[in-house]
Amino acid sequence: MRDVFRIFFSTGWRQQVLILIVLLTSGIVEVVGIATLWPIIGIIGGEGMPNDHIIDDYIRWALEAVGLPLTIEVLLGVILGAAILSFAFGTAGSVFVGRSVANFGTGIRLQLIDALVRARWSYFVAQPVARFTAAMNSDAERASVAFKSAGMCLVALTQAAVLMVMAIFVSWPFFLGAVAIATVLWLAVGRYMRMAKKAGRGKSKHNLALLHSVTDALTNVKALKAMNRHTFIGHTFAVHIDRLRRATQAETYSTSAMRAIQEPLFISLLLGGLYIGHTFLGMDLRVMLGSTLLLKRIADAIGSVRANYQRVALDRISYWQLQNLLAEIRANREALISGNLPPLPADITLANVSFSYPGKQVMQHANLTMDAGRLTTVIGPSGAGKTTIADMVAGLHAPTEGTITVGSTPIDQLDMAAWRRQLGYIPQDSILFNDTILNNVSLGDPRIQESEVREALVAADAWGFVSKLPGGLNFSIGVRGSLLSGGQRQRLAIARALVGQPRLLILDEATSALDQKTAQEIAKSAQALTGSRTILAITHQALWVDAADAVYEIRDGKVTMAAPALSGSA
């Protein structure tokens, strides 16, 4: 039950307490209605207005207090009024619960997104994508269900408590009998409850594993299909799907069994109670009828506590997984300072820089200067560390030794957000969105005009093909740009980097998918952009060496200045 409280009150106290008060009021009003039935049963039974029970006294007292006569019409009116009021409070409570659940679901997703975009790059790249997609979708959904069920469980619990209080007024033996029935009903479902908890854990685990393999497979499906190895994906899916099936089966079974056991058990206990009440305690018909009614409501409330508690048991794993993930991402938040930014373009210098990934030394004591307003090209064999240099300049990785300066400011004292706004970065694998060309280039930035997008496309040698597409800038390019060729995708990525008028342009194998002529034209455009901006080109293509003002080579962890004549070896 601790989890039920912790989950429901995780978003704060005020609104949650208000929800409980409103729904509790609905329960109390309902009890008033049930109590009012008490004397009516007596009247219908021909006893006249009964006065042999404490509940009769309370009702008489309450009606006298508001100046109403004790007639069957008034009593029926009170029951009707109580039913309407109970419905009104119940509906208001449900609206509050609905709003609270919706706020919870959106809130947790927004917190995740916010934490993710602020996380350190080295943490971010080490995470499987499926972990975040699962968190955003199924986990957030299931956590919302856990949150809602925790609320409904507490409401049912308070209703059961109010009804139990009424049971005390009916009679002590009746109250003890009600407690016994509630306990037996609760204990009887213990085994299924444990089963449900286990199934909840299993479902969450296998769901995530399935998502992992689906994400991996779908990103690589082209090569696997071309080599006819896609059947291997089917096998991986089948294993996870089968485990998910078994967990779902266990969950459904435990839920249905719990529901099914409730009714016959309640009937048996009720019949036993009625027999004892009639034979040994000499209860009259009125008390027995009233008690049966009350007991049914108590059993319903306990049933609702049980059903919602079970839902919490099934879905709380997602709630805690989300909370843990959120805490983990927040602990990996990138420490950004709002320092200064020198006038740009400025020389960018790596002095005595060493860098290692966990367990892997990439460069040692490297020295390199990118002159302001010039084109610097970095060449070197695959895996030598070229992209790592670009990532350090973008502040995504910090050197393990040595310093990087922009002008005379060390990079760790730069206003990093402002510095990155001055960068245009074209990575090796640019991700394009399933959206229009316009939005892919502007990235939805409202400050960027359509005319600027067009200019960037012209500079990236992309306007020629874009202008011929149906809808031009408004052409939707498909999932990850699948409706375009590799070279067209690359040119869109270049336009995306150029549109922000960056002071430092980083091109990481930016023209590798283009033919020699187009690549040369882009290199020429890049040369024309120098002066007001610095350009860093990382490449295996000789044409960028020819276009460069300075060329560096990284090999075996060492950086050396290379003469443009080395272009053939790039």
Ligand SMILES: Nc1ncnc2c1ncn2[C@@H]1O[C@H](COP(=O)(O)OP(=O)(O)OP(=O)(O)O)[C@@H](O)[C@H]1O
């Ligand atoms: N996030 C990472 N964690 C661990 N090792 C990494 C990571 N990123 C890159 N590496 C390793 O660091 C080395 C340098 O990688 P980098 O991407 O800088 O090479 P590169 O010269 O750009 O290669 P390529 O020309 O093939 O793109 C490689 O051996 C790579 O395996």
